[in-house]
Amino acid sequence: MTALPLDATARAARVRLMIFDVDGVLTDGGLMFTGAGDTMKAFNSLDGHGAKLLREAGIDTAIITGRRSEIVAVRAKELRITHLYQGVEDKRVAFAQLLAETGLTAQECGYMGDDWPDLAVMLQCGFAAAPANAHADVLARAHWVAAAHGGHGAVREVTDMILRAQNRYEALLAAACAPHAAKPR
Numbered sequence: 001m002t003a004l005p006l007d008a009t010a011r012a013a014r015v016r017l018m019i020f021d022v023d024g025v026l027t028d029g030g031l032m033f034t035g036a037g038d039t040m041k042a043f044n045s046l047d048g049h050g051a052k053l054l055r056e057a058g059i060d061t062a063i064i065t066g067r068r069s070e071i072v073a074v075r076a077k078e079l080r081i082t083h084l085y086q087g088v089e090d091k092r093v094a095f096a097q098l099l100a101e102t103g104l105t106a107q108e109c110g111y112m113g114d115d116w117p118d119l120a121v122m123l124q125c126g127f128a129a130a131p132a133n134a135h136a137d138v139l140a141r142a143h144w145v146a147a148a149h150g151g152h153g154a155v156r157e158v159t160d161m162i163l164r165a166q167n168r169y170e171a172l173l174a175a176a177c178a179p180h181a182a183k184p185r
Contacts, residue, residue, distance in 0.1 A: 008144040011127040012165035015110040017102060018054055019083075019095070019121070020155060022065040022072055024114035025131060028151030039069050044151055050159030051079045057168040060102065064094045066117055095121045112158055114138055114150050129158045 023029050026047060032040040051061050062083035063076055069086065076084045083101065085094040099106065107126035111118065114134035122128035122141060130142040131154035139145055144161065146154035163169040 008127070008161075009165045011143050012110065012162045014108055015059060015127050015162050015166075016108040017060040017062060017098075017104055018110045018159070018162065019062040019064055019098070019112070019125070020051075021111075021113040021115075021118050022063060022069075023067060024134070024150040025112050026063070026075075026151065026155060028149065029114070029133075030151075039067070039071070041069065041071050042151065043075055044153060044155070046153050047151070047155035047159075048075070048079050050156035051081060053163060053172055054159050055080060056172060057163055057166065059162065059166075062098055064088055064091050064098070064121065066091070091117060091121045092124075095124065110158075110162065112155065127162075129161075130154075 020026055023031070026043055027041045034040065054061055061081045062085070063072065063081055064085045065072060066088055067086065072086060073084065083098055085098070088094045106124045109125045110127035110129060111122045111125040112129040112131070113119070113122050114131055115138060116135065119138060119141060122138070127144070128142045129144045129146065130138045131146050131148060131150035133149040134142070144158065146157040148154040148157055160169060163172060
């Protein structure tokens with residue numbers, strides 16, 4: 001593991017709400033369509049567990065996505081992602097609503113995106129992250145870039161990074177490794 005830039009670590013230490021795009025971040029960006037025209041998406045289980053770990057550490061989560069998909073609503077509910085904005089044409093509007101709803105400042109928020117529609121929000125947030133295969137203009141503006149591609153562990157990398165920056169990673173890992181109390185017979 002390489003050392004993180006101090007600026008990115010300091011920024012991640014302030015995150016109280018982490019926001020994710022879907023296509024290209026929570027998924028690999030591929031879109032599969034059924035004969036009926038329904039969209040199918042594949043999600044990474046490591047990424048999902050990372051989102052759950054953020055919640056366990058007291059860090060809220062959100063999704064802001066340009067597409068509307070029932071499968072995204074199902075996945076967000078499964079992961080207990082608190083705030084879901086779908087079918088968003090201008091992500092700045094959804095971000096402003098999210099700030100009003102949570103009472104947080106933009107500097108307390110992180111955002112992981114992969115393409116131009118994400119840039120306006122990424123540039124407002126205190127911590128901007130991108131998967132390794134994000135568009136070059138997004139990579140150039142991110143505070144931190146995952147080694148993994150979107151839909152292939154990039155979300156888990158950023159969640160682990162945030163948890164480490166906030167000194168919460170080791171406690172969560174220790175709890176996961178602790179033996180469970182034996183049930184009385």
